[in-house]
Amino acid sequence: MRKFNxxxxxxxxTGLSSLQAQERIPQVEELLxxxxxxxxxxxxxxLTPGGGVATGAVVSQNVEAKIKAGQVGGLFxxxxxxxxxxxxxxAVNDTRLKIxxxxxxxxxxxxxxxxxxxxxxxxxxxxxxxEKTARIAAIEATADGINWNFSPMVDIARDPRWGRIAEGAxxxxxxxxxxxxxxxxxxxxxxxxxxxxxxxxVKHIALYGASEGGxxxxxxxxxxxxxxxxxxxxxxxxxxxxxASIMTSFNDIDGVPASGNKWLLTDLLREQWGFDGFVxxxxxxxxxxxxxxxxxxxxxxxxxxxxxxxxxxxxxxxxTTLKKSLEExxxxxxxxxQACRRILEAKHKLGLFNDPYRYIDASRPAKDILNDEHRxxxxxxxxxxxxxxxxxxxILPLKKNLKIALVGPLSNNKNNMLGTWAPTGxxxxxxxxxDGLKSVAPKATIKYAKGANISNDxxxxxxxxxxxxxxEIDERSPEEMLKEALDLANDSDVVVAVVGExxxxxxxxxxxxxxxxxxxxxxxxxxxxxxxxxxALVLMxxxxxxxxxxxxxxxxxxQVWHPGVEAGNAVADVLFGDYNPAGKLTATWxxxxxxxxxxxSMKNTGRPATTESFQKFQSNYLDAPNAPLLPFGYGxxxxxxxxxxxxxxxxxxxxxxxxxxxVSLKNTGNYDGEEVVQLYLxxxxxxxxxxxxELKGFKKVFLKQGESKSVSITLAPDDLxxxxxxxxxxxxxxxFEVYIGTDSNATEKVSFILN
Ligand code: BGC
Numbered sequence: 001m002r003k004f005n006x007x008x009x010x011x012x013x014t015g016l017s018s019l020q021a022q023e024r025i026p027q028v029e030e031l032l033x034x035x036x037x038x039x040x041x042x043x044x045x046x047l048t049p050g051g052g053v054a055t056g057a058v059v060s061q062n063v064e065a066k067i068k069a070g071q072v073g074g075l076f077x078x079x080x081x082x083x084x085x086x087x088x089x090x091a092v093n094d095t096r097l098k099i100x101x102x103x104x105x106x107x108x109x110x111x112x113x114x115x116x117x118x119x120x121x122x123x124x125x126x127x128x129x130x131e132k133t134a135r136i137a138a139i140e141a142t143a144d145g146i147n148w149n150f151s152p153m154v155d156i157a158r159d160p161r162w163g164r165i166a167e168g169a170x171x172x173x174x175x176x177x178x179x180x181x182x183x184x185x186x187x188x189x190x191x192x193x194x195x196x197x198x199x200x201x202v203k204h205i206a207l208y209g210a211s212e213g214g215x216x217x218x219x220x221x222x223x224x225x226x227x228x229x230x231x232x233x234x235x236x237x238x239x240x241x242x243x244a245s246i247m248t249s250f251n252d253i254d255g256v257p258a259s260g261n262k263w264l265l266t267d268l269l270r271e272q273w274g275f276d277g278f279v280x281x282x283x284x285x286x287x288x289x290x291x292x293x294x295x296x297x298x299x300x301x302x303x304x305x306x307x308x309x310x311x312x313x314x315x316x317x318x319x320t321t322l323k324k325s326l327e328e329x330x331x332x333x334x335x336x337x338q339a340c341r342r343i344l345e346a347k348h349k350l351g352l353f354n355d356p357y358r359y360i361d362a363s364r365p366a367k368d369i370l371n372d373e374h375r376x377x378x379x380x381x382x383x384x385x386x387x388x389x390x391x392x393x394x395i396l397p398l399k400k401n402l403k404i405a406l407v408g409p410l411s412n413n414k415n416n417m418l419g420t421w422a423p424t425g426x427x428x429x430x431x432x433x434x435d436g437l438k439s440v441a442p443k444a445t446i447k448y449a450k451g452a453n454i455s456n457d458x459x460x461x462x463x464x465x466x467x468x469x470x471x472e473i474d475e476r477s478p479e480e481m482l483k484e485a486l487d488l489a490n491d492s493d494v495v496v497a498v499v500g501e502x503x504x505x506x507x508x509x510x511x512x513x514x515x516x517x518x519x520x521x522x523x524x525x526x527x528x529x530x531x532x533x534x535x536a537l538v539l540m541x542x543x544x545x546x547x548x549x550x551x552x553x554x555x556x557x558x559q560v561w562h563p564g565v566e567a568g569n570a571v572a573d574v575l576f577g578d579y580n581p582a583g584k585l586t587a588t589w590x591x592x593x594x595x596x597x598x599x600x601s602m603k604n605t606g607r608p609a610t611t612e613s614f615q616k617f618q619s620n621y622l623d624a625p626n627a628p629l630l631p632f633g634y635g636x637x638x639x640x641x642x643x644x645x646x647x648x649x650x651x652x653x654x655x656x657x658x659x660x661x662x663v664s665l666k667n668t669g670n671y672d673g674e675e676v677v678q679l680y681l682x683x684x685x686x687x688x689x690x691x692x693x694e695l696k697g698f699k700k701v702f703l704k705q706g707e708s709k710s711v712s713i714t715l716a717p718d719d720l721x722x723x724x725x726x727x728x729x730x731x732x733x734x735x736f737e738v739y740i741g742t743d744s745n746a747t748e749k750v751s752f753i754l755n
Contacts, residue, residue: 148201154168389558514593
């Protein structure tokens, strides 16, 4: 006991916790011992020289001079080995301690080989694919000198008004956690010192997707029980997978913005989760705490450091005020040293102290970026992300010898294929739908007419066109454009209409209060249907849309998100049946905006709505159903699947035991295809109100036409657990119901007892 106390006392006086003491890296400690206060503070400063996307009002100034003065720990928004070399030379040759820079970037869904938007990729429910796309993104980005990625974005989003729902995996914590881990693995690989792996950043901790009203950057107020059970799991999963860094969110939590929130950044992240990487702010989010009402730059910077933030993105509050705060006793030198240590440790993980130029190899871009292999994966990934929402009269798949009228503002367009947050991609390299159709079906007769503008609203166009012409308003009148499209339609066997949102109608700072297809395009769709020709809608969007009208029309609808650089080829592969769509929605599609927030794992009320007819004093709307338009997990195939013989291996289990559920799946239709078998669990009685059901397992299964397979999913002990009122992670004895099926409305059911 005495010995232990002595050890604790030594740690205490040296300012170390036992955990940290075990992890010290001699090379980093030697360096720290040589560093002045100013040099340490310099490492906490992350700048962007303005080459990337400035997502705030501020762009860094005098970057070269600051690097040379030892005032910069990393840069982002710079790419290419040549540019990186210049910057790294400043750091390595012109500073006293020659500490190399980190080079960050937002590589959100592919680098130059742009994959579908993350919400689309998630709809593949294919973890191997998610990991592969992240791996390719890392190979390409590192070839351009980038060694730190600001991805994955894992914010749970249950409000499609929020434009950034496009950037994440959707509404579900179980699926979101699996995706978070697959992406971290893909970026970081097994060895971070390899020249084609990079640091991943899980973002934005925390709860960013729950901003009030779906308005970006807005306030969040949420109970701890909801946080722990529904919103925090994907961030924690990334930490468990060894993610190297974490980015804070813009919103406040319990009244304190994430970048200054000690409970979040220290109690939860460090103490409860054992995170040992570094925490970076979001773009000027430290400074933004001034606008949040927490004080001046010095006060908010001290607040952030005290909370546990290590690196300050763009705002330079750490750089300009921490020394003064130290002199005034508002922060300690140990805190500055600790933040600096974490950043140096990240540089060490990458092997930068042994070779600052490890990621700078001018021979790599030509062979590693946008090569055929990567483009093929982008094509496959896009096809796998598509969700067949409806197939009226089996219009799809199309024969390859038809006369096709290809209409709609997104059908011969490059500017909207990549989707939001693809700043490293080049829209000019993307394949328009028209080109894809022609190349996959050379014997078809394909004629194109725009038919309508994405929107006729020039004010909207101005807001959306910040990164390029996403909404282009034609010089011709809407009537003239419509007539051209209808003439084509009348002279065709089938109409394919590519409609939906422009790229920048979703994404950051792109919240909408009306989630319908813009009126200009609705008119086009109605008129096309009125021709009586078979119509297939190819729907693009970065979010769930409200499409009750279109869904009720006699049309087929293929949801393709924003498909990425191989857009046209992938859409053609699916329209012509070379690939049978198997994507499933990962966010609920509402009937209307008034239903939001809406998600499948809602709780029951004490007065559940009656299903048959409206009843007063039950939990209903007067003017809309409770049920969404399309449920979580929904998606059709060109073939059909039949579920039968659901069974469970045990009727009762004890704590710590697993249980396996088995179902027989048969492909009863006319095509080979894949099905995502989904398992939902309902904890019937527990100490806090349970959700009606929660996803706890899934398997993507390929079945040839006529083939049957038995599919088993095992529930592990942790799958039965939840955070109770004391925030303990427990499973409570009682009955559990298990539902298996094709979407979150699955009705096949078995149950078991946890003793
Ligand atoms: C976004 C982050 C992004 C950062 C740097 C911010 O506006 O919220 O997701 O990583 O900019 O580009």
